[in-house]
Amino acid sequence: MDSELDSHALNKVLLIAFHYPPVNVSSGIQRTLAFSRYLPDSGWQPIVLSAHPRAYPFVSDQQLRDIPQGMLVKRAFALDSARHFSIKGRYLDILALPDRWVSWLLGGVISGLKLVRSQKPAVIWSTYPIATAHLIGLVLQRLTGLPWVADFRDAMLDDVYPAPGARRRCHAWLERKVVEACSAAVFTTPGAVELYRQRYPYISDSKWHLIPNGFNEDIFEEVEIESKKNLESSEQKPFLLLHSGVLYPSERDPQPFFDAISELKNEGKISSKRLCVVLRATGHDELYQPVLDRLDINDVVTLAGGISYREALSEMLSADGLLIFQASNCNHQIPAKIYEYFRAQRPIFALTDNQGDTAKALLEAGQGSIVALDNKDAIKAGLDDFLQKVRAGEEVGVTKEAAQRYSRRAFSADLGEVLYKVSCSNKE
Incomplete structure (x- = not known):
């Protein structure tokens, strides 16, 4: 109307x-x-x-x-x-x-x-x-x-x-x-x-x-208040690593990431008790689910359905780490969600070209865990290092003051x- x-x-x-x-x-x-x-x-x-x-x-x-x-x-x-x-x-x-x-x-x-x-x-x-x-x-x-x-x-x-x-x-x-x-x-x-x-x-x-x-500060503040009301103890929960949004097969291909997860699991470095990767609203679950089945990583990686905008922001705030996927053929682009990630103040693990605009924005915001999207070995080493640093308190998110510029x-x-x-x- x-x-x-x-x-x-x-x-x-x-x-x-x-x-x-x-x-x-x-x-x-x-x-x-x-x-x-x-x-x-x-x-x-x-x-x-x-x-x-x-x-x-x-x-x-x-x-x-x-x-x-x-x-x-x-x-x-x-x-x-x-x-x-x-x-x-x-x-x-x-x-x-x-x-x-x-x-x-x-x-x-x-x-x-x-x-x-x-x-x-x-x-x-x-x-x-x-x-x-x-x-x-x-x-x-x-x-x-x-x-x-x-x-x-x-x-x-x-x-x-x-x-x-x-x-x-x-x-x-x-x-x-x-x-x-x-x-x-x-x-x-x-x-x-x-x-x-x-x-x-x-x-x-x-x-x-x-x-x-x-990011929209008014909506974030509203969601933040509600999130604090519903906060639960996470002492016994696995590390939640979240990607929120579409994963395009060409521009954000997660296959090398899946391969890295598979190898880390087989080597005993990760398990479903220690790590939970949530890929929220990929838009291409029908392509990725068979890969998860073949690699036997369904217990670690979950393809989750879409939720409301406020629920998505709340999930970002509750995550232990956030994921970014961006291929080198999109070096002149920056995923819009990255600014909401900044405001969520959670550590970010980015799979992108270190010469692109996405990597530059991350570095300017103080986020340095960046590996190439198409390099399985780099993802494997980088993710293992990222998880250890976050657990040790050595890898933190963007400060609220720094995020305000966005x-x-x-x-x-x-x-x-x-x-x-x-x-x-x-x-x-």
């Missing part, structure tokens, strides 16, 4: 985002949700243009309460081609260009124009990785002439995604149009900024901006500055 918004704010910004409650995804909604929550502190009153919930693969009302009271949220017509236009699981390729939610384009543009006329925002903002969001932003920018900030949570093109074909050509065309037409392009990692700077050398450096992902409230203030700059430039 749409809600009415007070009209007294000095500046308004139209936020175009596919991922917004009630969509049920692990981290995709948190960035826009935080911006909509904290931008008023920087003098910006958000208006949200999202998709109708029927387009979402999964919905939940668990984070509807996190939408600021009085926020105007318009949910435009949208369908999912894979579910609504397929026959026996197949549908025309044109119905998935630039993505499966291209039907959102028409409803989004019409609703966006109505919001521009009625609410008179000073700036348009849209966020990828749902490419149709940027397509809506592009059309609205051309029709209204308003300054536009394009937010890239991921790169629209990399070495392997999208696969060669019509979708890759469409993404390449749209990406170029977006970076040329937008007033500012925002990225979440230094590597992504450099990637686009090199890809578009004719674009002024002043267009590129870095605003990382982060709060979404602070990053929302950074976005407020970008919005102010492009709105002022438009008036000149």
Whole structure:
């Protein structure tokens, strides 16, 4: 249901985002949700243009309460081609260009124009990785002439995604149009900024901006209070090592990790009484369960189902250690969960390339247990060392003070500055 918004704010910004409650995804909604929550502190009153919930693969009302009271949220017509236009699981390729939610384009543009006329925002903002969001932003920018900030949570093109074909050509065309037409392009990692700077050398450096992902302190404090109420003695419990979120077979392949666990178990260095590895909501359990069966490590490694966002944060707070998986082909990316890991203040064991942005962020935060994702022997030695150091109190998590630099409230203030700059430039 749409809600009415007070009209007294000095500046308004139209936020175009596919991922917004009630969509049920692990981290995709948190960035826009935080911006909509904290931008008023920087003098910006958000208006949200999202998709109708029927387009979402999964919905939940668990984070509807996190939408600021009085926020105007318009949910435009949208369908999912894979579910609504397929026959026996197949549908025309044109119905998935630039993505499966291209039907959102028409409803989004019409609703966006109505919001521009009625609410008179000073700036348009849209966020990828749902490419149709940027397509809506592009059309609205051309029709209204308003300054536009394009937010890239991921790169629209990399070495392997999208696969060669019509979708890759469409993404390449749209990406170029977006970076040329937008007033500012925002990225979440230094590597992504450099990637686009090199890809578009004719674009002024002043267009590129870095605003990382982060954690929501208000929600964390709420969860922390509840977690302390439910705290149980863990003296007789095995060491809980947790990964929370999707494990992509190519970008976060856990096979070498499984092999390392198997060898450590066979050598008697770990057992189910001493270590419990929980891989929460991998998204690919059907691929990994046979591997666990074959290696006989089901007693040590558990594939656990999805839980609510607050429950996931609570589990991070209760873990003895946290896991990060990130392949070298994603060196210009940083998993969004890493900032929540920082705030959870638990020691982190990272399987990633030490030259990538993920490793650099970990080192800056004082987390040095980093081994290559694809090196079984390095994982084996590194994990054994990590477990010993944590048990001895020699390996600790990020301090709460150090973690505060990654709060979404602070990053929302950074976005407020970008919005102010492009709105002022438009008036000149």
